[in-house]
Amino acid sequence: MIYMLVFVLIAGLLSVITITGAGQIRNNMFLKYNDSYTSADIENPAIIYNMKDFNTDYSYTDEQIIKLCSFLDSWSILIFFGLATLAASLLFYHNKLKQPIEILREASAKISNNDLDFHIPQYNEDEMGQLCRSFESMRAALEDNNRQMWRSIEDRKQLNAAFSHDLRTPLTVLRGYADFLNRYLPEDKISKEKLLDTITTMSIHILRLENYVQIMGEAQKLEDISVAWTQVEVSVFLKQLSSLAEFLAREHSLELSFENQIAEQSLNIDTGMVTRIYENMIANSLRYASQTISVRFEFVKGFFSITVNDDGKGFSSQDLKLATTPFYTSKAEAEESHYGMGLNICKVLAEKQGGSIQLTNNKSGGACVKVSILLHQS
Structure with a gap:
């Protein structure tokens, strides 16, 4: 509103100056070709009204000047007020909108490329400044969500790797005992005590595997709590x-x-x-x-x-x-x-x-x- 008020005042002043100047030029042209009239006569409304009825033979140049003055007299207000509106809008855009819009455009491009490692600078306390701060809050929330997601993925990978690593030992033991039984049990080379001891050991490792699976299931569910x-x-x-x-x-x-x-x-x-x-x-x-x-x-x-x-x-x-x-x-x-x-x-x-x-x-x-x-x- 301040921008518009200032430029409207400027447009009004320029319109008054232009209309006054155009009228003065047109009157001078009339006096130049009509010696019987004076400037005082031109101020008479009746004479001014009938000036268009005079068959004055103007030169081509003077005629174009008079037409220009008439045009300015009729359209200067519209022209100046239109230019004032355009100038006020452009100046307001340059001073108030251009920089935050560029900031938000760059931020949008980075976010679309999944680049959240930046900060939107603090701007004025006006509406655009509030919009920039809201955009920064959104960026920070997205960055935090991405960080938590990647942390969750890495923790899940680490958990799976640890689980796989710790399964190797009981599985290796069970495979070794299974191979041992397959080799010597058909030939009846294993005593009853050794057989019972082997079965007990295998049962312990099977229980260990069951407990591992249960623990793994609980660990995976932690992410969903x-x-x-x-x-x-x-x-x-x-x-x-x-x-x-x-x-x-x-x-x-x-x-x-x-x-x-x-x-x-x-x-x-x-x-x-x-x-x-x-x-x-x-x-x-x-x-x-x-x-x-x-x-x-x-x-x-x-x-x-x-x-x-x-x-x-x-x-x-x-x-x-x-x-x-x-x-x-x-x-x-x-x-x-x-x-x-x-x-x-x-x-x-x-x-x-x-x-x-x-x-x-x-x-x-x-x-x-x-x-x-x-x-x-x-």
Whole structure:
């Protein structure tokens, strides 16, 4: 509106100047060919009205000038106001629209080529600036979705690779025992005790394969779990978690301690996911703790966190790097029933809730596992 107002005023001024100038030129031409009239006579409306009735023989040049003046007198307002509108529009486009449109056009081209590694610069606070900010929000959301998708694909590849790798050992053992039985059983060269021992060993590895398949199925389903926020009373929920830890540790002669540093009365929590994370954290500590396990609950800057400390041997440097990968077990781990999925499940479920897992060693010895979860605000 400001652009149009300024240019309309300019167009009006130019129209007045043009009409006045054209009229003056036309009158001067009339006086040039009609000596009996003066400029004062031309100001008489009756004479001006009848000027067209005079049969004045103008020269060709003067006649063209008079026609031009008449044209300007009739059309100058329309011409100047049209030019003013066009000029205002062009200037407004150049100053207000051209740059953000170019920015959005380049951004659209990059997004169409699946190139999201860029940022749309902040623009003015007008409508186009708001549009650029909305476009930047969309780009950031697409980049985040792509990153999560690729992370999911890579995790799935890693999970499949780990699963395939760990299947080789029991399959190799079963094949070896099957070849052994095929070779010596027909010849009756195997004692009854050896046969029973072989069958028992094969049964153990078959059970191991079944457990692997079950664990693999659960790991694949982790990607399909959706977060379900529920308003819960903090004291009641933490009491349930404490009771769960005591139940899991009932067969271990360990001392459990719990610390609640949450001041809020209620929080929005996916109780199912948090409980599953908590179970795996406690199970991991029970496997390595010597005498004590301590659990701390916190809520800081929107993050609900669970920290589990034990007084075991702690994490090795390799454990700190790989303990959250699927099917990871340390070289010293000899427990056949341990598949190395607990901390990986904690990591996957924590990231689904906008959180993370952190592995460290305590200064006094032992391992420390901390899971932080970004809680949904109601």
